[in-house]
Amino acid sequence: MSKQEKIFLDAxxxxxxxPLERAMYALRELNEENYxxxxxxxxxxxxxxxxxxxxxxxxxxxxxxxxxxxxxxxDPSLNLETLCNV
Amino acid sequence: xxxxxxxxLDQAPPISVVLRFFLGGALFGLLAGLxxxxxxxxxxxxxxxxxxxxxxxFTLGVMLSFMFAALFQMLxxxxxxxxxxxxxxxNLVQFPFILGVLSLLSAFYTGSSPLFATASILLGGSILGxxxxxxxxxxxxxxxxxxxxxxxxxxxxxxxxxxxxxYLTSALGGLMQGLHYTEFKTAHYSFGLFxxxxxxxxxxxxxxxxxxxxxxxxxxxxxxxxxxxxxxxLITGFVLSFIWPHAWLVVTILIALSLMAYAxxxxxxxxxxxRPITDATVWFWRVGLSLLILSMSxxxxxxxxxxxxxxxxxxxxxxxxALSIVFAMFYKIVPFLTWFHLNSQGYFTAPMMHEVIHxxxxxxxxxxxxxxxxxxxxxxxxxxxxxxxGALTILSFGWMLWQIVHAWKLYIHTQKTGEKFEMKxxxxxxxx
Numbered sequence: 001m002s003k004q005e006k007i008f009l010d011a012x013x014x015x016x017x018x019p020l021e022r023a024m025y026a027l028r029e030l031n032e033e034n035y036x037x038x039x040x041x042x043x044x045x046x047x048x049x050x051x052x053x054x055x056x057x058x059x060x061x062x063x064x065x066x067x068x069x070x071x072x073x074x075d076p077s078l079n080l081e082t083l084c085n086v
Numbered sequence: 087x088x089x090x091x092x093x094x095l096d097q098a099p100p101i102s103v104v105l106r107f108f109l110g111g112a113l114f115g116l117l118a119g120l121x122x123x124x125x126x127x128x129x130x131x132x133x134x135x136x137x138x139x140x141x142x143x144f145t146l147g148v149m150l151s152f153m154f155a156a157l158f159q160m161l162x163x164x165x166x167x168x169x170x171x172x173x174x175x176x177n178l179v180q181f182p183f184i185l186g187v188l189s190l191l192s193a194f195y196t197g198s199s200p201l202f203a204t205a206s207i208l209l210g211g212s213i214l215g216x217x218x219x220x221x222x223x224x225x226x227x228x229x230x231x232x233x234x235x236x237x238x239x240x241x242x243x244x245x246x247x248x249x250x251x252x253y254l255t256s257a258l259g260g261l262m263q264g265l266h267y268t269e270f271k272t273a274h275y276s277f278g279l280f281x282x283x284x285x286x287x288x289x290x291x292x293x294x295x296x297x298x299x300x301x302x303x304x305x306x307x308x309x310x311x312x313x314x315x316x317x318x319x320l321i322t323g324f325v326l327s328f329i330w331p332h333a334w335l336v337v338t339i340l341i342a343l344s345l346m347a348y349a350x351x352x353x354x355x356x357x358x359x360x361r362p363i364t365d366a367t368v369w370f371w372r373v374g375l376s377l378l379i380l381s382m383s384x385x386x387x388x389x390x391x392x393x394x395x396x397x398x399x400x401x402x403x404x405x406x407x408a409l410s411i412v413f414a415m416f417y418k419i420v421p422f423l424t425w426f427h428l429n430s431q432g433y434f435t436a437p438m439m440h441e442v443i444h445x446x447x448x449x450x451x452x453x454x455x456x457x458x459x460x461x462x463x464x465x466x467x468x469x470x471x472x473x474x475x476g477a478l479t480i481l482s483f484g485w486m487l488w489q490i491v492h493a494w495k496l497y498i499h500t501q502k503t504g505e506k507f508e509m510k511x512x513x514x515x516x517x518x
Binding site: 013014015016017020021024041042046049050053054 | 297298299300359360361363365418422425426429430432438439
């Protein structure tokens, strides 16, 4: 079990572009001991692109209800699959 | 901007491409205000050349500029269309377009054949050129959304109305006899108002209403069939008008009823928001949709009886509808783009969206816009008020112009002085 701290954002009912703005704020708070976990009604491709551009470790998965789970961390060795609830 | 079809950062057009078209639209809006002050209530009678000049300042100079801004931004984002060399394309469109609009307005004023010919070449070339490029890319898409299909149909309508306009300017410039001038003129403004302006707004709304305001999505049959139905009706009306004089009457009523149904549905969707927060852009949408309902009701009424006052009111209603939606989109797009481009360049000290354009600033513009609309409506009955309406039009577009300049200055300032977020390392990505 990871001991990394989870920064969680439920963006399913937030109006565009608030999810992206809050997620970007969360990325600034990331360090080696935490990770960002967002659930969203759409796949947030601009966020993922930005995170990848900046060299973050990212994972995105869609669950059976069509909700997207996006995980982002600064730690390249962290296996995000084990932290994803899908 | 809206993400679900796969925007990558290098696909987003430079912010200057979008802002330059907004800037052009706002400047033509200022010109429209000055023309209203000059022409007075003559603008309410479509038989006057003053009305024709103002109409084209508004539909071409203002609306088409704003819609080019929306298309350059949204085609890559909503439809996944990658426009190569967007800055070059924007320049190739905008400069001849501006000169073409000014030539056309001068041609309407003077009746000069060379000016009509110049306007035809500049406007025909720039509009048809960019429509061809956009349509070519849209048609190649392997997967279409309701919005991308709708935009395709709207662009086809823009191409048709431009070709019709070329016929009209050729006739006005004396290059041809114009035997079918009346049929082409009716088709020209029908394709323009219903097929281009309304259809593009409808197509974009299929995506943005759900995404911006977290509403239930549109029923599938509406988003799938409404754009094609409208285009089909317009083509039917045009073809039949040569053999049946009442063709446009029937088609116009059917289109008006369809647009009213769309407006009621969208207003209903806006009452179904999951987190109803007061926001100027929602009110711009509500005002615009309400005006669309009023405009379409008036459109039906004036098919059956001569009512000059109602006709004049209808111009205000339809222009108010289109402008309200443009303002709604403007206050969503400009703060987002400024913030997003700076973030994507690594400026994590970039201003937040509310610092680019504060929500209270947008709300103030809403009040200016509402006052302008009410003044225009009253000026149909109390003529001197038209000068107040003209002054308010200048204030409204001046307000918009200032927001564009402010956003651009912030953007440049951050690029010059902002701190970049540096954290490059080996990327690990597991994307589905």
